[in-house]
Amino acid sequence: xxxxxxxxxxxxxxxxxxxxxxxxxxxxxxxxxxxxxxxxxxxxxxxxxxxxxxxxxxxxxxxxxxxxxxxxxxxxxxxxxxxxxxxxxxxxxxxxxxxxxxxxxxxxxxxxxxxxxxxxxxxxxxxxxxxxxxxxxxxxxxxxxxxxxxxxxxxxxxxxxxxxxxxxxxxxxxxxxxxxxxxxxxxxxxxxxxxxxxxxxxxxxxxxxxxxxxxxxxxxxxxxxxxxxxxxxxxxxxxxxxxxxxxxxxxxxxxxxxxxxxxxxxxxxxxxxxxxxxxxxxxxxxxx
Numbered sequence: 001x002x003x004x005x006x007x008x009x010x011x012x013x014x015x016x017x018x019x020x021x022x023x024x025x026x027x028x029x030x031x032x033x034x035x036x037x038x039x040x041x042x043x044x045x046x047x048x049x050x051x052x053x054x055x056x057x058x059x060x061x062x063x064x065x066x067x068x069x070x071x072x073x074x075x076x077x078x079x080x081x082x083x084x085x086x087x088x089x090x091x092x093x094x095x096x097x098x099x100x101x102x103x104x105x106x107x108x109x110x111x112x113x114x115x116x117x118x119x120x121x122x123x124x125x126x127x128x129x130x131x132x133x134x135x136x137x138x139x140x141x142x143x144x145x146x147x148x149x150x151x152x153x154x155x156x157x158x159x160x161x162x163x164x165x166x167x168x169x170x171x172x173x174x175x176x177x178x179x180x181x182x183x184x185x186x187x188x189x190x191x192x193x194x195x196x197x198x199x200x201x202x203x204x205x206x207x208x209x210x211x212x213x214x215x216x217x218x219x220x221x222x223x224x225x226x227x228x229x230x231x232x233x234x235x236x237x238x239x240x241x242x243x244x245x246x247x248x249x250x251x252x253x254x255x256x257x258x259x260x261x262x263x264x265x266x267x268x269x270x271x272x273x274x275x276x277x278x279x280x281x282x283x284x285x286x287x288x
Contacts, residue, residue, distance in 0.1 A: 001071075001074040001077075001078075001262060001263060001264050001265060002070075002074070002262070002263050002265060003069075003070030003071065003073050003074055003214060003216065003260060003261065003262045003263070004070060004213060004214035004240060004242035004243035004244075004245070004260060004261065005212075005213030005214055005241070005242030005243065006038050006039075006070040006071075006212050006213055006214040006215060006216070006242060007036070007037050007038055007265070008037055008038065008039050008040070008041050008070075008071050008074060009028050009029070009035050009037045009039075009040050009041070009270075010040075010041045010042075010043060010071075010074070010075070010078075011040070011041070011042045011043065012043045013042050013043055013044055014043055014044060014045050014053070018042060020040070020042055020056070020058060021062075022058075022061075022062030022063070023062065024274065024275060025040045025058040025059075025060065025061075025062040026060065026061065026062045027273075027274045028040055028270065028274050029060035034274055035268075035270065035274070037060065038059070038060055038206070038209045038212055039057050039058060039059055039060065039065075039068055039071055039209065040057075040058045040060075041055050041056070041057050041058075041068075041071050041074075041075065042055065042056045042058075043055055043075065043078075044056065046089070046091060047091055048091070050089055050096075051089050051090075051091045051096060052079050052083070052088045052089050052090065053075060053079050053088070053089075053090055053091065054090075054091035054092070055071065055072070055075050055090060055091070055092055056092075056093070057071055057092070057093075059206070059207065059208030059209045060208065060209050060210070061208040061209070063208045064093075065093075065155055065207070065208065066092060066093040066094040066154050066155055067092055067093070067094035067111075067153065067154025067155050067217055068092075068154075068216065068217065069109060069111060069153075069154075069215070069216020069217045069219070069220060069245075069258050070214055070215065070216040070260070070262070071216075072090055072092065072097055072099065072109050072216070073099070073107040073109055073216065073258075073260060073261075073262045074262045074263075074264075075090055076088045076090050076097075076099030076107045076109065076262075077101075077105065077107050077262045077264075078264075079099075080099070080101050080107070086100060086101050087099065087100050087101070090109075092154070094112075094154035094155075095112055095154075097109055097110060097111065097112070098110040102259050105261055105262055105263065106259065106260065106261050106262070107259070107260070107262060108257055108258065108259040109216075109257070109258045109259075110255050110256075110257055111153060111154070111216075111217070111220050111255070111256040111257070111258055112154075112255055112256065113253075113254045113255060113256070114151050114152070114153055114220070114221070114224040114225075114249075114254070114256060115151065115152040115153075116130050116131070116151055116152075116228070117130070118130055118150075120152050121150050121151065121152045121156050121183075121187075122152075122156070122183075122184055122185060123150065123182050123183065123184075124181060124182050124183070124184050125182065127150075130149065130150045130151065131149050131225065131228050131229050132147045132148070132149060132229075133147070133148060133149075133150055133182075134146075134147070135148065135177075135180060135182065145160045145162070145168070145173070146160075147160075147161070148160045148161075149161070149225035149228070149229065150187070151221045151224060151225050152221075153217040153218075153220045153221045153224070153256065154217050155185075155188060155207065155217055156183055156185055156186065156187040156188065156207070157187060157188045157190060157217065157218055157221035157222075157225075158177060158180075158183070158187045158188070158189050158190070159190045159191075159192050159221060159222050159225050160189075160190065160191050160192070161192055161193075161194070161226075161229075161231070162191050162192070162193055163193060164193060165191040165192065165193050165201055165202060165203045166203075168191055170189070170191060170203055170204075170205050170211060171205070171210070171211055173189075173205075174189050174205025174210070174211065175205070175210075177189040177205070178205060178207050186207045186208070187207060188204060188205065188206050188207045188215060188217070188218050188221075189204070189205040189207075190202050190203065190204045190205075190215075190218050190221070190222055191203045191204075192222045192226070194226055194231045194232055196232075197231075197232050197233045197236070198232065198233055198235065198236050198237060199236065199237050199239070200222055200223065200226060200232060200236055200237070200238045200239065201238075201239045202218065202219065202222050202238055202239065202240055203240070203241065204218040204240065206218070212242075213240065213241045213242030213243075214240040214241070214242035214243060214245070215240070216245065216258055216260070218240075219238040219240065219245040219247055219258065220247055220256045220258050222238055222247075223236045223238055223247035223249060223256070224247075224249050224256055227249050234248065234249040234250075234251060235247070235248045235249070243260070243261065244260070245258055245259065245260040246258070246259040246260065247259075
């Protein structure tokens with residue numbers, strides 16, 4: 001499946017458990033020798049009353065992450081089609097997410113509240129105002145990047161406000177910024193240009209996945225951070241290389257609502273060599 005080109009291999013383990021190893025994720029995600037994807041998602045039965053399904057997410061580098069907005073829309077779309085209901089509750093390591101059908105192949109996800117405190121992002125040192133922090137980065141062959149906003153939307157995000165997102169070689173600077181010492185868990189790195197109060201253009205380097213055509217949590221982070229800085233309204237459209245997401249930051253409870261499309265590409269059976277990497281005897285299964 002994919003959400004605006006952010007693509008996923010989804011393993012349905014609701015009836016039969018499937019062990020996931022980091023090397024297995026990397027083999028499946030490899031675009032030359034594997035299936036090719038940004039993230040691998042494992043579906044499990046809902047944990048607790050009211051939860052329709054639980055999803056676990058691994059980036060293409062084999063590292064597990066707590067949240068993925070585009071994957072959540074895809075999984076919610078599957079559940080809504082299966083049940084015929086208008087809503088689905090999807091469980092993640094970042095929390096339970098209420099998802100609502102909002103049109104043909106479109107879903108709105110309540111992503112919860114943005115976290116702005118430096119301890120919740122997290123950062124390695126105290127920062128009084130996370131709407132603009134100091135990193136001290138000055139790329140040699142590009143205009144200086146400075147004063148990024150940082151926020152956690154299920155995972156850490158760092159947003160640089162620039163005049164033109166195409167000015168910078170994000171493939172080169174993304175890995176450096178992702179592993180900057182101030183981010184103990186790494187961070188998703190975004191470049192964002194505010195066109196007007198309701199329209200923002202962005203590009204994203206996703207932690208553990210690299211350049212991506214779309215990142216749902218990044219779009220939420222960008223919209224919330226822009227509104228917090230007074231650069232945009234609480235309702236804005238974020239344009240990514242793969243398409244657009246409508247983001248609303250609700251005043252009544254500060255929850256962020258993300259609306260966008262999802263697509264089911266195809267079903268298939270994974271070759272055994274991708275499920276049992278040659279080095280699996282030296283690996284430890286991912287945390288259950």
